[in-house]
Amino acid sequence: MGSLENTTENGEPMDLPPCNGVGGGDSSFALVETPPEKGLSRKIKPGILPLEVGTRVMCKWRDNKYHSVKVIERRKLNNGGPNDYEYYVHYVEFNRRLDEWVKLEQLDLDSVEADVDEKVEDKAASLKMTRHQKRKIDETHVEGHEELDAASLREHEEFTKVKNIATIELGRYEIETWYFSPFPPEYSDSLKLYFCEFCLNFMKRKEQLQRHMRKCDLKHPPGDEIYRSGTLSMFEVDGKKNKVYTQNLCYLAKLFLDHKTLYYDVDLFLFYILCECDDRGCHMVGYFSKEKHSEESYNLACILTLPPYQRKGYGKFLIAFSYELSKKEGKVGTPERPLSDLGLLSYRGYWTRVLLDILKKHKSNISIKELSDMTAIKADDILSTLQNLELIQYRKGQHAICADPKVLDRHLKAAGRGGLEVDVSKLIWTPYKEQS
Numbered sequence: 001m002g003s004l005e006n007t008t009e010n011g012e013p014m015d016l017p018p019c020n021g022v023g024g025g026d027s028s029f030a031l032v033e034t035p036p037e038k039g040l041s042r043k044i045k046p047g048i049l050p051l052e053v054g055t056r057v058m059c060k061w062r063d064n065k066y067h068s069v070k071v072i073e074r075r076k077l078n079n080g081g082p083n084d085y086e087y088y089v090h091y092v093e094f095n096r097r098l099d100e101w102v103k104l105e106q107l108d109l110d111s112v113e114a115d116v117d118e119k120v121e122d123k124a125a126s127l128k129m130t131r132h133q134k135r136k137i138d139e140t141h142v143e144g145h146e147e148l149d150a151a152s153l154r155e156h157e158e159f160t161k162v163k164n165i166a167t168i169e170l171g172r173y174e175i176e177t178w179y180f181s182p183f184p185p186e187y188s189d190s191l192k193l194y195f196c197e198f199c200l201n202f203m204k205r206k207e208q209l210q211r212h213m214r215k216c217d218l219k220h221p222p223g224d225e226i227y228r229s230g231t232l233s234m235f236e237v238d239g240k241k242n243k244v245y246t247q248n249l250c251y252l253a254k255l256f257l258d259h260k261t262l263y264y265d266v267d268l269f270l271f272y273i274l275c276e277c278d279d280r281g282c283h284m285v286g287y288f289s290k291e292k293h294s295e296e297s298y299n300l301a302c303i304l305t306l307p308p309y310q311r312k313g314y315g316k317f318l319i320a321f322s323y324e325l326s327k328k329e330g331k332v333g334t335p336e337r338p339l340s341d342l343g344l345l346s347y348r349g350y351w352t353r354v355l356l357d358i359l360k361k362h363k364s365n366i367s368i369k370e371l372s373d374m375t376a377i378k379a380d381d382i383l384s385t386l387q388n389l390e391l392i393q394y395r396k397g398q399h400a401i402c403a404d405p406k407v408l409d410r411h412l413k414a415a416g417r418g419g420l421e422v423d424v425s426k427l428i429w430t431p432y433k434e435q436s
């Protein structure tokens with residue numbers, strides 16, 4: 001069960017990207033050398049302030065060390081002089097979720113790189129998108145990323161780069177957010193939002209939430225409970241039947257998902273909500289969404305484990321669950337692309353565990369097609385996983401899967417364990433059929 005502790009109040013740097021137990025990925029975040037201490041009476045080069053968007057400069061982070069940042073946005077301070085701004089910066093070597101507003105004092109102005117990236121200036125101009133432009137981009141996104149050219153995708157990213165809501169309250173947790181989410185304009189000036197953990201309605205004030213909780217009669221997600229094992233439950237929610245709930249879910253999820261666009265068109269999706277249940281109700285842990293019909297055999301669109309529940313094996317559970325649904329449908333499945341780097345890591349771990357477990361037990365030769373039939377994993381994903389592990393060998397003019405038990409064990413160990421198991425006997429579900 002989760003604890004009562006507040007996930008963010010200790011002021012510690014937030015966890016760097018969670019790796020779902022697949023190794024510790026943090027080593028790639030090399031720290032930049034700390035520049036020598038500056039004297040107190042430093043001279044500011046004339047004309048340098050306010051810093052331009054796109055400027056690169058060293059910035060003191062929560063670890064008290066200086067790191068290279070890029071200025072993404074700036075805003076004037078209330079009651080400040082003409083050059084009194086604060087800056088929204090991206091730490092060049094860190095994940096975008098650590099982007100934040102910083103004060104001028106945190107910046108080492110001697111390290112300012114005068115060369116402002118010209119393209120950034122263009123982008124800054126494009127920031128002032130009209131509502132129409134924005135809607136157009138959002139609509140295109142619903143159709144899929146592939147229809148967006150790189151330029152408008154970048155433009156969209158520029159538009160959505162500055163975090164608006166800093167924290168949310170959800171059930172007994174207060175959670176620091178990671179990314180921008182396009183809440184309706186009347187919420188965009190709120191630093192904190194209060195969510196009803198059951199119906200996912202959100203409010204600007206705590207008193208509003210308290211009032212809401214007195215009359216909200218939901219104690220679990222709407223829709224059908226399709227799985228229960230111990231204290232874990234899974235609910236299937238049809239976006240068409242529960243529009244408000246699923247749209248709220250999308251707003252909430254986007255706070256923790258980068259590069260995933262919000263599906264305003266929730267009608268086309270089913271949402272699978274994983275909950276921990278106790279005597280107070282069923283508390284959302286995470287979810288994944290799935291297109292009702294996918295030409296590309298996608299069996300998962302978005303996946304999220306809420307921060308207080310991360311690193312407990314729930315992400316692995318959700319991935320495994322999506323494949324169990326595909327097996328019941330008698331179809332192969334694959335996650336929607338593009339996958340985030342962390343998403344790919346989680347999937348690689350899952351594919352490795354499932355495939356190598358079979359290879360270990362299987363005495364005779366086995367083909368990729370057979371593996372795919374047994375696991376509902378798409379043949380392309382099987383091939384890329386095995387190639388990545390260098391288990392495909394070319395012998396006597398034919399490709400063969402290497403199944404040396406020692407090699408398999410080494411890879412299995414590296415992939416880590418699967419975490420929470422899906423008990424298929426507890427899954428009561430029939431595949432979605434259009435009711436006409």
Ligand SMILES: [Zn+2]
Nearest residue numbers: 196198199216
């Ligand atoms: Zn409610």
